[in-house]
Amino acid sequence: MLITKLHDAEPDFDTRQVRLMIADQFPAWAGLPLEPVSSSGTDNVMLTLGDRLVVRLPRTAAAVPSISKEWKYPRLLGPQLPAPVPIPLAQGTSGRGYPWPWTVSGWLEGENPSPGHAYGTGLAIDLANFIRALHAADVGNEAAAGPLQSYRGGQLASRDAPTRSAIAKCAGLLDVPLVAAVWDAARDVAEGDGARVWIHTDLQPGNLLIANGRLAGVLDWGGLAIGDPAVDLIVAWNLLEGEGRTAFREAVGVDRATWERGRAWALSIGVIAYPYYVHTNPALARVSKYQIEQVVADISRTA
Numbered sequence: 001m002l003i004t005k006l007h008d009a010e011p012d013f014d015t016r017q018v019r020l021m022i023a024d025q026f027p028a029w030a031g032l033p034l035e036p037v038s039s040s041g042t043d044n045v046m047l048t049l050g051d052r053l054v055v056r057l058p059r060t061a062a063a064v065p066s067i068s069k070e071w072k073y074p075r076l077l078g079p080q081l082p083a084p085v086p087i088p089l090a091q092g093t094s095g096r097g098y099p100w101p102w103t104v105s106g107w108l109e110g111e112n113p114s115p116g117h118a119y120g121t122g123l124a125i126d127l128a129n130f131i132r133a134l135h136a137a138d139v140g141n142e143a144a145a146g147p148l149q150s151y152r153g154g155q156l157a158s159r160d161a162p163t164r165s166a167i168a169k170c171a172g173l174l175d176v177p178l179v180a181a182v183w184d185a186a187r188d189v190a191e192g193d194g195a196r197v198w199i200h201t202d203l204q205p206g207n208l209l210i211a212n213g214r215l216a217g218v219l220d221w222g223g224l225a226i227g228d229p230a231v232d233l234i235v236a237w238n239l240l241e242g243e244g245r246t247a248f249r250e251a252v253g254v255d256r257a258t259w260e261r262g263r264a265w266a267l268s269i270g271v272i273a274y275p276y277y278v279h280t281n282p283a284l285a286r287v288s289k290y291q292i293e294q295v296v297a298d299i300s301r302t303a
Contacts, residue, residue: 066222110209110216121247126215128251153227233262238291
């Protein structure tokens with residue numbers, strides 16, 4: 001089965017090649033069932049291997065540096081966090097026509113939550129507690145540079161030009177003048193005070209697992225960085241609804257400027273993703289549209 005592409009820069013490869021790579025490099029797992037995972041993720045292809053493992057393969061060269069981060073940091077941060085994170089068990093190398101390193105991790109049970117579903121306050125508080133624990137984890141001697149420097153989590157002002165460009169691309173999809181006016185209001189907020197913490201950078205429904213309405217796991221640590229804690233607040237608008245968002249804000253305990261920067265990040269991320277993925281990744285497009293609508297409604301209520 002050919003792997004469906006999301007980006008022009010992706011190589012052609014299929015599940016047969018992945019089976020051969022596993023057999024070549026990890027013969028103990030040869031012969032286990034291998035099935036593509038339906039995911040809103042954009043950087044990696046994921047396939048289940050048996051019923052306890054998952055294979056992750058970068059889609060583009062730009063995603064390759066995340067392999068080293070996912071190998072090192074989740075095993076260090078995981079014990080400090082109140083919900084499970086995937087820990088890589090093995091790292092593969094290029095082969096059989098596939099050009100980059102890849103990983104095999106343990107499979108975490110759960111399902112992705114749905115944007116706007118009324119889960120009550122339990123999930124919202126779980127998310128707030130997870131974020132507080134991540135942001136409180138010691139960064140040690142790590143610096144916000146190299147692989148730990150992200151295009152998310154820096155100065156919000158740097159998002160202005162790409163956000164405005166993306167809003168223009170939403171013509172025919174969204175009310176462009178309204179969204180542009182909301183972006184003007186959203187970005188008019190104080191920048192952070194320079195404090196830098198561990199940030200996941202992509203807390204959205206496709207990277208979260210729930211069980212019985214509570215947080216059961218946080219996936220995809222390839223975007224892990226050191227930066228502005230506001231960027232992890234995007235989950236308030238890409239997943240939660242009114243009651244949950246209120247409970248989340250109270251539990252996460254950030255000041256007003258940080259909260260409003262998080263809202264601006266949610267709008268920027270949403271409008272950049274929406275036109276790019278509207279035809280190729282319907283799950284992520286739905287999340288992006290929801291977060292745009294939530295920020296627009298939120299700011300319109302307070303205007």
